[in-house]
Amino acid sequence: MSWFLLFFSSILVVCRSNVCPCERPELCQQIRGERDFEVFVFDVGGKTWKSYNWSMVTTVATFGKYDTELMCYAHSKGARVVLKGDVHLPDIVDQDNRTAWIREKVELSKSQFMDGINIDIEQAVADGSPEYHALTALVKETTDIFHREIPGSQVSFDVAWSPKCIDKRCYDYITIAESCDLLFVMSYDEQSQIMGDCIAMANAPLTQTLNAYDQYLSMNIDPMKLVMGVPWYGYDYPCLNLSEEGICSIAKVPFRGAPCSDAAGRQKPYEWLMKQVNISLSGRLWDDKQKAPYFNYKDQKGDIHQVWYDDPQSICPKADSVRSKGLRGIGMWNGNILDYSDEPVARQQTAAMWNALLGC
Structure with a gap:
């Protein structure tokens, strides 16, 4: 679909969708107020949002199908609901394409009575390339237009756990941070590029995670622009070999210049983890160096797996550092x-995970 047709179709959506779907019309008004502390939730669809701890939630980024019921309910709790924004970067090197993309997102946000956009790109970008400059411009122009068209709206941008060109994402972090309202720091998938031994490790080791925030702050990025993202999932690694010391050797799966990566494992939700640990070979174990839990289990074929994840014990000190x-x-x-x-x-387990976001 051409950018013109995409923009034209978005105008039609606005024309068709300007009737508030909420029981109370005021719930379709965009959220403008700021909370003292941001709790940013990614929602990927379904109805489990009804069980969120809404006394904490301030922003919901909708990465699933748009749900008017969710929008109405979130607004009733004073929480923002924001769009997902992703685009193939080479497409928006052209200024006209970039403007058309932004206009389409603004009109979609208006038509759905939403409160902003979360820009989630995660593409490899070379320092100084046309895409590098286009991405920087995209964030600034998106923020300017959203703020003008939807007063009080929020524009956030997702960044890797470290600004050191992780996964070849060499972005202009300083200018992007200045341009938008928030950087959501994805402090997970920290084994996406394994340069050392190909072994299973923690998804987000504590020291490595916290040192990366010092890297962002050393760039003079305002700490009030940074939201820490923590994982509510783990990685299940099939072990090629499990040593007597408990080290799990994993398959070599290259990623963006690294010989090994967490792609050798599979992401598993916390719900699965809590059930699997109960029938594991080892039970819950704790790695005191990485400050993370893990366990070993045997699958139906008799193969050994090692699973690394986060739970309240590993999340609490990270949450404490958000405050400090x-x-x-x-x-x-x-x-x-x-x-x-x-x-x-x-x-009980679910309540503990929500509570861990506020620290120990």
Whole structure:
């Protein structure tokens, strides 16, 4: 579809969708107020959002199908609901294409009574390339237009756990941070590029995670622009070999210049983790160097797996550092993957994960 047709179709959507779907018309008004502490939730669809801890949630980024019920409910709780914004970067090197993309997102946000946009790119970008400059311009222009067209709207941008060209994402972090309202720091998938031994490790080791915030802050990025993202999932690694010391050797799966990566494993939701650890070979173990839990289990074929994840014990000190470093807040990927059933143990585990976002 051409950019012109995309823009024209978005105008039609606005014309068709300007009737408030909420029971109370005031719930379709965009959220303008700021909270003292940001709790940023990614929602990937379904209805588990009904069980979120809404006393904490300030922003929901909708990465699933748009849900008018979610928008109405979030607004009733004073929480923003923002669009997902992604685009193939070579397409927006051209200024006209870039403007058309932004206009389409603004009109879509208006038609759905939303409160901004979360720009999630994650593409490899070479320093100084046309895409590098286009991305920087995209964030500034998106923020300018959203703020003008939807007063009080929020524009956030997702960045890797470190600004050191992780996964070849060599962005202009300083200018991007100055341009938008928030940087959501994805403090997970920290083994996406394994340069040393090809072994299973923590998704987000504590020291490595916190040192990366010092890297952002050393660039004179305002700490109130940074939201810490924590994982509510883990990685399940099939072990080629499990040593007597418990080290799990993993397959070599290259990624963006690294010989090994966490792509050798599979992401698993917290709900699965809590059930699997109970039937594992080892039970829950703790790595005191990486400050993370893990366990070993045997699959139906008899193969050994090692699973690394985060739980309240590993998340709490990260959440504490959000306060001590003066960051804007915290969030997670993603809000849907806890066990929101009425089973008593699940309810306790789920409540503990939400509470961990506020620290120990």
